[in-house]
Amino acid sequence: MAVATRPGIVFDLQAAGAGGVAGGGSSGGARVGRLAAAGGGVSFDTPSFVAQTSRGAVPHLSGDNLRDHTDVRVVYVALEDFVEKSHPNVPVYNYPSTLRNFISHPPNSLLVLAPRRSPPVTTATPNTDASIAILTSVGFRALKVEDYFNAVSNLRPDIAISPPDIPHQEPGKIRRPKMVFRTELWLGELINRNTSNTPIFAPVLPLDIEQQSYYLNYLKEHISSLSGLALYDARLAVDLPHDLEGLPRLSLDEALTPHKVLQQVSWGVDVLNLSFLTQMTDAGISLIFQFPGEVGGKKEALGADLWNKEYGASLEPLAVGCKCYSCRKHHRAYVQHLLTAKEMTAWVLLQIHNAKIVSDFFTTIRESIARGTFEEDCKIFAEAYAKEFPEKTGHGPRCRLPSLNPRNAPLIRNRLRGYQFKSEGGAVKKNVKAFNKLGGDKKEALEEPETPPDIDTEELVQGGLAEISSG
Ligand SMILES: [Zn+2]
Structure with a gap:
């Protein structure tokens, strides 16, 4: 269908399900597409997910494990993870090569750079016209937006998210227009200073569409300089102007469960930032859900808590039918032994497995949208599985x-x-x-x-x- 070539990114919107792009009227509705870095290299089908990193690494996974044993195609890196010193001494600002080299990231996944983590930790100080408040490993600091722009130019990530001005409290009548003003100002500056031609994703603020309509018009006017949108409220995907439809939509609105993932996909989000992947791994829980699942008598659990003594002698794989490295080579009892011994390999095996379950989940979502059965499949999934993940009982790594x-x-x-x-x-x-x-x-x-x-x-x-x- 619509192929949009933007700086550095090609997004091919292929098909839409219920209420989708072809339906007219609304810009929401589940959709499938293909996102590729323009130079070749990495490409992947959407809807898909972004793995979060901590100081440049997907937790528990070394670069080669990430490359060889997972299907992770996009990772999210926050600049605030690297700013622990005063300005002239911050290594990331002075690094003579790319972000990929700085964090030794394998070449088969895209790097998304943003100023803050997702979801960000609430800061003690507010943003100003020229800086955003961040949390570093040595406490709260102010990140000058100019420093962020310079970092984007120097580090040349595959995608850079323009800084949004989002206060830590619910914004009032005066604060809301200021959010819009600053976000537009900063985006304009990033576009002007983007000498390295880094693909830019424009933030869409967590406000009503009407409250940021001028800003959205600005996005329409500058669409040729944009490669995508970063939604801080996923529901807005439904109401976005049609002119922005061809841009890939990255959601930074936390989807806490697979049910919430399906909801965001049904709104028309293309790439989701998932934090439950690592949260479940940390908790020693192996994910065991499939899409759409089967409706039986009792609702199935979304995960199995491997700290549970009932798995102490279980020679089953972490999830029945899973083809990941961990499931092919090991069993639940072994992972429980490693967990109990506080052996780091436990979390490595769990992360490889959980990433595979999430990748397979998105693969079946895409197939379902392409078949046109997404809406019914979501109903089956809601019937088949528990609403929440199991309670965490174990110790973390x-x-x-x-x-x-x-x-x-x-x-x-x-x-x-x-x-x-x-x-x-x-x-x-x-x-x-x-x-x-x-x-x-x-x-x-x-x-x-x-x-x-x-x-x-x-x-x-x-x-x-x-x-x-x-x-
Ligand atoms: Zn597995």
Whole structure:
């Protein structure tokens, strides 16, 4: 159907399902297409997904594992992951080669660069006309938009998302127009300064379409300079102007379950940023769903918690019928043994498997849309599977901490780091000290209560609390 060639990106919109592009009226509706880097190299079918990275790596996977054992074709990299020093000393700004070389990323997947993680951690300070507030590994900082533009020019990612101005609180009457103004201003600057011809995805703000109609007109006028849209509210895919239909739509609106993925696909999203992939792997849960599934008596679970003792002697693969490396070579009991031993390979095997289940999920979604049965298949899936993932029960892939208190030994605590972390400005430290002074603190440790005030890791991860107090 519509083939749109933009700087660096070719997007071929091939077919649309119910209420789709061919139907007229609305720009929503599930659709299939093919997205390719213009120079050849990487290409993949949509709808598809983006794997998130932590400091440039898909968690638990080395570059060769990612290349050889997964079908991940797009990864999302946040610049804030690399800005831990004051400006002249930030290596990523001065790096003489590309982002791909900087993070040693394999050549078979596209790199999307954005200023912030997705979803971003709430910051203590607001954005300004010239900077956005970010969270680095050493606390909250301001990232000058100019520094981001320079980073895009120097690092030449496969796709750069123009910085959006999104406040951490629900914006009021005055703040909303300012969001639109700044986002348009920054996009204009990025387009003007894009000497490296990096494909640019324009952000679409989480506001009503009417509230950003001037900005959307601006996008229409500059469509030849754009390669795609980054939606911060996936529902907007339904109401986007027709002129923007040919642009691929990347959703940065978190889809928390496979059901939410289907919903976003039905709105017309092409590429989804999935965080549940790594969250489930961290929790020791192997994904076991298929699309559309079979309607039986009882609803099937979306995942199997491999910490569960019932899998202690199970020689089954992580999911029945799965053809991934982990399922071909190992079984559930082995992965449980590795989990219990806190052996990192457990999470490597789980991540390879979970990525395969998600890839297969999207493959069957595309087939379903192309067949024209997507709507019915979604109903079957809703009937066949539980609404939520199973509760997390196990420990994550974190380190052991020796306790100074003999009564508590061996004390094993999970430390929260990097992508596992959701924090907010002004919150107190959440991880216990790894080391104490031998003098005063030892006495304090000996007086620790019988049951140490344990940290509810899962609640922290979900609820969003902080450790990193800004320096
Ligand atoms: Zn598998």
